[in-house]
Amino acid sequence: EIVLTQSPGTLSLSPGERATLSCRASQSVSSSYLAWYQQKPGQAPRLLIYRASSRATGVPDRFSGSGSGTDFTLTVSRLEPEDFAVYFCQQYDSSPYTFGQGTKLEIK
C-alpha cells in the first residue's frame, strides 16, 4: 500500500499570499496518478488537480500542481478567502487508492 504523507499539517497564511503544500509518497507513483482535492466543512471533496499537474474543469488557474515519482506539490499562487479549507492528495496508481491525511489551510 502506498502511504501518502502531507506537510505541513496546518498552514496559516493571509489572503494574497502564496501557499505551497507537499505530498510525499512511500513509493513511486507511476505516470503521476496523483490528485489533489479541496474540502470545506460539511461538503464533499472537490477535485482540483489530476495526473499531478492537470487542472480539473472550472478550477481557477491560481491552483497548480507539480511533481513526479514520490514528491508532489500543490501551489496556490495568491490566496482568496474561499481557498481556506482542507486539502488532500490521493494516489490512484495502485489499489488500494490512498489519501494523505490532509493539510488545513487556515487564515492567519
Add this chain to the structure above:
Amino acid sequence: QVQLVQSGAEVKKPGASLKVSCKTSEYTFTDYYMHWVRQAPGQGLEWMGWINPSSGGTNYAQRFQGRVSMTRDTSIGTAYMELSRLSSDDTAVYFCARDTSPRGTAFDIWGQGTLVTVSS
C-alpha cells in the same frame, strides 16, 4: 448538470448491514467507474473500492473484503454500496464518486455524502 445524489442518513445497530444508494443524472452511467470513499468524523478519506457499471466488475480494498458489496442497476443509473457486520468504527460519511477509469482523471464528481451512525 451532472449529479450524484445519495440516499439519506441512517442509524444502525452493531452487527447490522447498511446499503447506500447513489443515483446519477445527466451523463451515461456506464461510461464511468463508481468509487466509494468514507470519512470518519474529523478524520481523513478512506477508499473502499470501485464498481465498473458497464460490466459489474468490482475491486475492493482488502480491509473491506468479505464485508462490502458494490452493485448497480443500469436501468435506473444507480450504484449501491452494502456493508455488513457493522461496528462503531464504521460510523462515517460515505461518498460515491465517479472516475473515467481506474487510472483516469481521478474523482471529478462526488455525491453529497451519507452519514451513517452505528450505535447500540
